Amino acid sequence: MTAYLLRRTAFLVVSLLLAAAVLFLLLRLLPGDPANSLLSVGATPDQIEAARHQIGTDRPLPEQFVSWLGQLATFDLGESFVSTLPVGPEIATRLVVTVPLTLLSFVLAVVVAVPVGFVAAHKANTWYGSILSGVSQLGIAVPVFWVGMLLITVFSLSLRVLPAGGFPQDDWADPAKALTSLTLPVITVALVMSASLIRYVRSATLDVLGSDYLRTSRALGSSFARAMWRHGLRNAVVPVISILGIELASTFLGAVVVESVFALPGLGGMLVKGLAQHDYPVIQGILFVSTLVVLVIGFVADLVQRLIDPRLRHSLARDAR
Amino acid sequence: MSVEQAVVGAPEEDGAKTTPRHVSRSVTLTIGCVLVGVIVIVAVVSLFWVPFAPEDTSGRRLMPPGLPHLLGTDKLGRDLLTQLMIGARIALAAGAGSVVLGGVIGIAAGLAAGFATRWLDDVVSALLDILIAFPTLLLAMLVAATQAASLTSAIVAIGLAMSAIVARLTRVLVKRVLAQDFITASRTSGTSWPRVVIEHVLPNIWPTLSVNLALQFGLAVLAEASLSYLGLGAPPPNASWGRMLQEAQASVFIAPVGVIAPGVLIVVLVIGVNLIADGFRDVADPTRRRRR
Numbered sequence A: 001m002t003a004y005l006l007r008r009t010a011f012l013v014v015s016l017l018l019a020a021a022v023l024f025l026l027l028r029l030l031p032g033d034p035a036n037s038l039l040s041v042g043a044t045p046d047q048i049e050a051a052r053h054q055i056g057t058d059r060p061l062p063e064q065f066v067s068w069l070g071q072l073a074t075f076d077l078g079e080s081f082v083s084t085l086p087v088g089p090e091i092a093t094r095l096v097v098t099v100p101l102t103l104l105s106f107v108l109a110v111v112v113a114v115p116v117g118f119v120a121a122h123k124a125n126t127w128y129g130s131i132l133s134g135v136s137q138l139g140i141a142v143p144v145f146w147v148g149m150l151l152i153t154v155f156s157l158s159l160r161v162l163p164a165g166g167f168p169q170d171d172w173a174d175p176a177k178a179l180t181s182l183t184l185p186v187i188t189v190a191l192v193m194s195a196s197l198i199r200y201v202r203s204a205t206l207d208v209l210g211s212d213y214l215r216t217s218r219a220l221g222s223s224f225a226r227a228m229w230r231h232g233l234r235n236a237v238v239p240v241i242s243i244l245g246i247e248l249a250s251t252f253l254g255a256v257v258v259e260s261v262f263a264l265p266g267l268g269g270m271l272v273k274g275l276a277q278h279d280y281p282v283i284q285g286i287l288f289v290s291t292l293v294v295l296v297i298g299f300v301a302d303l304v305q306r307l308i309d310p311r312l313r314h315s316l317a318r319d320a321r
Numbered sequence B: 001m002s003v004e005q006a007v008v009g010a011p012e013e014d015g016a017k018t019t020p021r022h023v024s025r026s027v028t029l030t031i032g033c034v035l036v037g038v039i040v041i042v043a044v045v046s047l048f049w050v051p052f053a054p055e056d057t058s059g060r061r062l063m064p065p066g067l068p069h070l071l072g073t074d075k076l077g078r079d080l081l082t083q084l085m086i087g088a089r090i091a092l093a094a095g096a097g098s099v100v101l102g103g104v105i106g107i108a109a110g111l112a113a114g115f116a117t118r119w120l121d122d123v124v125s126a127l128l129d130i131l132i133a134f135p136t137l138l139l140a141m142l143v144a145a146t147q148a149a150s151l152t153s154a155i156v157a158i159g160l161a162m163s164a165i166v167a168r169l170t171r172v173l174v175k176r177v178l179a180q181d182f183i184t185a186s187r188t189s190g191t192s193w194p195r196v197v198i199e200h201v202l203p204n205i206w207p208t209l210s211v212n213l214a215l216q217f218g219l220a221v222l223a224e225a226s227l228s229y230l231g232l233g234a235p236p237p238n239a240s241w242g243r244m245l246q247e248a249q250a251s252v253f254i255a256p257v258g259v260i261a262p263g264v265l266i267v268v269l270v271i272g273v274n275l276i277a278d279g280f281r282d283v284a285d286p287t288r289r290r291r292r
Helices: A002-029 A034-038 A045-055 A061-073 A087-122 A127-139 A144-158 A175-209 A212-219 A224-261 A267-276 A280-308 B003-048 B080-115 B118-133 B136-146 B151-178 B181-188 B193-229 B241-251 B256-284 B286-291
Strands: none
Touching: A002 A061, A002 A280, A002 B118, A002 B136, A087 A127, A087 A175, A087 A224, A087 A267, A087 A280, A127 A175, A127 B256, A144 A175, A144 A224, A144 B193, A144 B241, A144 B256, A175 A224, A212 A224, A224 A267, A224 A280, A224 B136, A224 B193, A267 A280, A267 B136, A280 B136, B003 B080, B003 B256, B080 B118, B080 B151, B080 B193, B080 B241, B080 B256, B118 B151, B136 B151, B136 B193, B151 B193, B181 B193, B193 B241, B193 B256, B241 B256
């Protein structure tokens, strides 16, 4: 286990370094001069040169990369070209919205998807089992922002029970108010997320229901509930955990899009603005933090999976990654 | 799941249920083909004929459905049906373009990794893991934003992100096939590696791969819609369904069709593609049948 932990941690660090390199290169290789974002239209070549010098894009690429890595090592994400404020603290304040949105949506999605997925598998041959599968089929085909628009139309504009967007100025000073503004976004993300999760839970449950060990256990006299509890659950949970890691990561990304629909001051709004202004430090910072989040989630999901499933700790160590 | 398991598992599983199962599968496939077919026909028709010119803003703004604008007009007075028809073209182009790009790069990289020595394979698969961890939509946003946003930039972004997923799947499938005895037999009887790939590897991985590509098609359509919604897709006057939704959002009560129709069409296309994938999976790959 220790050896695995070391190897997996090394993999995490290397991944982060490579991700940083990919990010850096992509941003530099693609057309568009960040110096333009500092200047008004019709700037003289001298001004452009000065702007490039000011933000450091006139230096050679490797030098820029190394200095960026050095900054990252000290948790310094640089300063915005446009507002000249440090990016790190700005991201931190934005996470106050994005992280609760992600976690609440994720929890809601899991709470909905696990029982529904189980029933959809257990009652696969009945009419409501088919309806549940059909609904989840519909759910994975719906664009998340459209769900948000429809929910706003119904609950904010027609029924006027929930706000259509925005977030309290004082963040979480009044938790009730903050939660009210997050209600519709959370439901939006959770609806779409639970649809794909239901399919995984259903598939994992179907595998278990068709398994020989469950049949043997039943043949030996266990009730269905007892056989499921003692044998089925442990086996069904393993693939679901690894999917949960991926789902949590995509919940985070779904949140980024949904923030635009509900005009929430989160990471998504910041990214869209940064993209429009070619504000490289902001884009770099957000993408780096997002990648970090996604990689760490994968890391934790792998560890949890190994703790739960002793088989992974032995022969299949290589594939487990 | 090993091949033995699947073969032994199949008869007891299917048995008497074979007929209804087959029927339900072909129904899935048929519905999927009809849904996608409708969108394809609309897109093809839009190449030759649309009710109004896409830039034609002569209509009154936000008209309700009626004559001469069958589905009404948008906030600039453009014909909604025209926009929707052109949107079908863009959605299909986004899906097909990304799948072709992602598929070609992904399958090539996956084949290379599958054949590579262990050391190279480790490096490639670690790289793929990282690329996959790299959030697809963010990557797409990045490419779409640093270029002037266009349909091509969206396709390139989505296709590149997709290629990592396809490559990883291809690699696993190739490894599985290469471990089979018939590959050894084929090699022993003097077949060259390129011929082994063409005659044995590709036909064996194609069923699983094509199902995955179909699912990726749906995801690409959704991703393009999200990008356009955020203003990072095809610029006006190209009517992408995502951008239509964004533009219609403010006038949902005056002109609800503008908010409903593009969304419904996205759902129809994606569900259709997913149903085709589901149906095809069971036709092409009997070992997966008992999972569904």
